[in-house]
Amino acid sequence: MSFLKRLLDFYINSSLHVALSVYALVRMTGYLFQLEAITAPAFFAFFGTVVGYNFVKYDALARTHKLQMRTGLKAIAVLSFFAFLATGYFFFQLERTTRIIAVCFLLLTLLYTLPFFPNRRNARNWAGVKIYIVALCWVGVTLFLPVINAGIEWTKDVYVVAVQRFILIFVLILVFEIIDLLQDDPHLKTVPQQIGVTWTKIVGCMLLAVFVLLELAMTSVAYPTLLLKSGVALTTGLFLVFAHKRRTSYYSSFWAESIPILWWGLLFVLTKL
Known part of the structure; x- marks a missing residue:
């Protein structure tokens, strides 16, 4: 039972579960709009979510040395590395316009995580903003990217x-x-x-x-x-x-x-x- 709990915790903490939710919504978009070219956006969203969420969750702590690299965190780091490679692979399977939009959402994620201005907190800590940035990113990745990639009429x-x-x-x-x-x-x-x-x-x-x-x-x-x-x-x-x-x-x-x-x-x- 303890092993199953650790496995579940790893599944959640490594962002695989949230990534599967993102993947499911991309597939929903494919169904709703009858998109044939949905595989690349779906897997790009899945692996990109693993990388993005783990970066958001663990980057600040790692940079301030508050996070000790226990075995579980090392496994998450390794998983994130391979997810990063997979994200890059599926990124280049997307249409050129879609790649540009994907980079925009990447910059938004970085803004959410990293303080770009001296003595300023990142967007994640801006009062009342977090919920809107996260919801917008989800809509962009799970709806706008697949639709743009398919080139269908808006x-x-x-x-x-x-x-x-x-x-x-x-x-x-x-x-x-x-x-x-x-x-x-x-x-x-x-x-x-x-x-x-x-x-x-x-x-x-x-x-x-x-x-x-x-x-x-x-x-x-x-x-x-x-x-x-x-x-x-x-x-x-x-x-x-x-x-x-x-x-x-x-x-x-x-x-x-x-x-x-x-x-x-x-x-x-x-x-x-």
Whole structure:
């Protein structure tokens, strides 16, 4: 049992789980817009997420020598190195325009992590900004990159899905912010810190209602898709409602983050029936 727990912790701490969630959303984009050239963007997003998230999580600590290279962290470093090589490989499988956009998101990630100006904190510590940067990066990587790479027309549906995707990621981050309320620096001014846990849950549920209603703005409403998105909204809403600051980290970092994977998995099964 101890071995399984260590394996699960490594899976989560090495960012493989969050990367699989990103991969699932890219695949969702491929399904929604019938994109044939989806493999390269999907694997670029997967491996790029492993590298990006591990860089964000461990870079600052490593640079200040506060992080000892225990066996688990050495394994994560090795995994990140190979993920970096895979990211480079799939980067060059993308179209030229897509590569330029990908570099823009890379710069945004660096801005989020590294202090570019003397005596200034990085974007991750800018009060109230973190949640918007993360949600924007997720929308960019899981929606904009595959669409641009496929060279399809940017219809109204792309923008509707972009808003839906932003809302979903935003609300999922709210779950994390509630769970991390005791550990977060008060100066971060996360949403629960600013408006309280109760109002955070109310706002999140209202946003999820908008998430579902936006499906009616699509050019053609597919009721199986509407039903699935309603189920995703309900599941996310339940995770938000039952979130509190004394929940274990698994509640958010594993279970809540599994929602995009579950969504893609259900869609995959239903389309094969």
